[in-house]
Amino acid sequence: MPALDVQKLRKDFPNLNLKVYGKPLVYLDNAATTFKPQYVVDAISNHYAHGASNVHRGVHFLSEQATKAYEDSRQTVKVFLNAKSTQEIIFTRGTTESINLVAQSFGRTFFKEGDEILISAMEHHSNIVPWQILCQQIGCTLKVAPMNQKGELLYEEFVRLLTPKTRLVAMVYVSNSLGTINPIARVIKEAHSRNIPVLVDGAQAVTHHPVDVQALDCDFFAFSGHKIFGPTGIGVLYGKQQFLESMPPYQGGGDMIASVSFAKTTYNVLPYKFEAGTPAIAEVIGLNAAIKYVQAIGLENMAAYKKELLFYGTNILCSVPGVRLIGTAREKTSILSFVVEGIHPHDLGTIVDEDGVAIRTGHHCTQPVMEFFKVPATARASLAFYNTKEEIDILVKAIYRAKEIFK
Amino acid sequence: MRDELYQQTILEHNRNPRNFRKLEGATHVAEGYNPLCGDHLWVYVKVNPVGTIEDAAFEGSGCAISKASASMMTASLKGKSIAEAKVLFEEFHKLVIGELKPDEHSNHLGKLTVFSGIWQYPARVKCASLSWHTMHGALEKAKTVSTE
Structure with a gap:
């Protein structure tokens, strides 16, 4: 090496x-945020200086260019995470929004009163509060797998907390306040042996080691651009296609629709179903540059x-x-x-x-x-x-x- | 360069906080909490029937700035009327946000002007003001005061 x-x-x-x-x-x-290489700064300012246009809208030259740059980035993220398809890559504002999306679209649709969501004792507030909000909305329960004095997950306790009522495990891969790397592959295997899907908070993990969502077999994976030398305001939600297909939109607006009338609206296909409104185009382009920079090193x-x-x-x-x-x-x-x-x-x-x-x-x-x-x-x-x-x-x-x- | 934040007076009050105890017979009590940094304290004030602050004390944990501020505040409150305490609260508040310059504006702050440079440390202003907001809350009969 x-x-x-x-x-x-x-x-x-x-x-x-x-x-x-x-x-x-x-x-x-x-761990709060990383600095940005000039390469990323240039990618963003080039977009604004020479290309700024909306995506998926116009037929004019600049709009087509912006759309291509935007979708190129999705391809880069797909390869970066080794997702099966670009349809599984949703651009969000960051890890926090990615988790909220899953809580409100997946959780609120498929969980019911008395169901349990299992997290760990070392979660960031962004992987606690969205679940608490969901629990208040539909009456499910948040369970917490404990850790030891070193800040390691107590694996046996985690396993004991998986019950027939558990609908989701949501766990941080790398703790932002302790640095602990959780045995996430083992956690996923354990949960899957009971047909429980797993969301991974990967905010700190993506700068630490390569992530292969297919090898991990996680069902959702969230990260933020700004922790990996990219811009703020952009993040990613990876979700397995069959889950994303079954989930209703998180927000309504432009871009996420196939057709709209006052009587009925049909939604766009993945991933656009979850990308309502004009997205953070420059930030998506900046994220592309950041990932390429990281991959080059x-x-x-x-x-x-x-x-x-x-x-x-x-x-x-x-x-x-x-x-x-x-x-x-x-x-x-x-x-x-x-x-x-x-x-x-x-x-x-x-x-x-x-x-x-x-x-x-x-x-x-x-x-x-x-x-x-x-x-x-x-x-x-x-x-x-x-x-x-x-x-x-x-x-x-x-x-x-x-x-x-x-x- | 900013003014030195950790002046000897502040360090000394942090090391040996005055009136750092629970005050039996307090007539006014409030709990102050700054969730952002975890500072957490209780302020006790004992007001006698003619409206004079007989005694003031505090308990809790926090950084050197919040501890020193609470210590100096309790010392300065004794013997003041409630109205005077509220004036002092207003003046201290203006001091820590940089609106009151002790050399230019008349005030009753005395030794408390040691905090006059803290407005240059915006992240630390709340450390200095927590005990004051808590004291003010106690006088206003609020139970919990949060500076978030």
Whole structure:
């Protein structure tokens, strides 16, 4: 496997040259959002400067070009996830909207009072709240598979919670606040042995390793463009065709119809049935560029390098007196959540920010996880392939400075 | 560069918060919660029959800014009337959003002006104001105050 030339690749990201308070930016908040390579920025601005037109509408030259670019992106996503068909790729606003779509279209149509939806204890709010809303609407129940003190799914407990009433398992592949990689293939197999479909929240997973939805055999898979070096406001819902065919539209409007009269409207075919209104065309084009950028470098190459960073970061953080890692799963991604004795994460965040270090502090949209570990919040350094050991050293130095202030 | 946020006074109040206890016989109590950062506190105020704040205290957990702010607030409330406490609340509120400049506008803030630079840290303004909103809520007889 070729080693990454990180210094060369960093030049692709204009944001990495930023200075904050006169200091070079050290960006360690990649689980919140990743920076965009110039290649992606150019794809978006080229669309607006030279091609902006609506899709699936006009017969004129620009509209045909925009439609082609839009559909090219769907093809790229199809290959990226190894879906069977582009009809299974729905463009949404992001992971959150993808999950809401499944809850409201699939869940609301096919689940009934007393049915159960099973999630895990480490879900992001976006894979909790849509199900709670559904539960309130139709009277089903949300069940939660617990985790251990390392932040690993308690697999036997998960299996025990699969009952004849379980209608869906909705689980995060990679935890955004702990870094845990869940044994998702095993989870899917277990659920399928009881004919229970599985939705995978893949927001953090897509930058970690290649995803093959056919090999996983998941029924739904959701991710966001902005976590994989693409634009915000664009995401994907993959769904198996037979499920998507059976589901009613999520939103009504233009593009999702075949014909409309005041008496009766017939819906468009997949995937357009689920894409009401003018879509985020520039963002879809930007997502295409982002995925191509990632594919050119290779997710495996990125993963191998990030594993090194994680190992380095884990060791050096643990060597700082008073630092406790939150999330120490055996299988984890390059996410380092931690607390420092005697310093509230928000104070730490503000102090390291003065040294140019951007980390996330708070509950990371996973309040139940914070409650489980009995911390109000954590500090989180989440590493991308463009981060370096030197940057981790700057973070550690900044933590020592905070300790000095708070001693 | 922004003003230094972690001034000695703030660090000292964080280390040794004043009136950090449950106040028996409190006439006004409210719970304050900032779900965004997890800061969570209770503010107790004891007002005597002639309307003077005899004692004030707080309990809970939060960052250094919220703790120091609550500590200094409880210290400054003692001996004030409810009307004076409300004036102080208004002034502090204006201070932390940068609308009141202690050098230019007359005020009753005293030591509390140590928070005058916090408007330059927009993400931290709510840390400083949580205890104040909670105190105000207590005086208004609200039970729970949330700054989200």
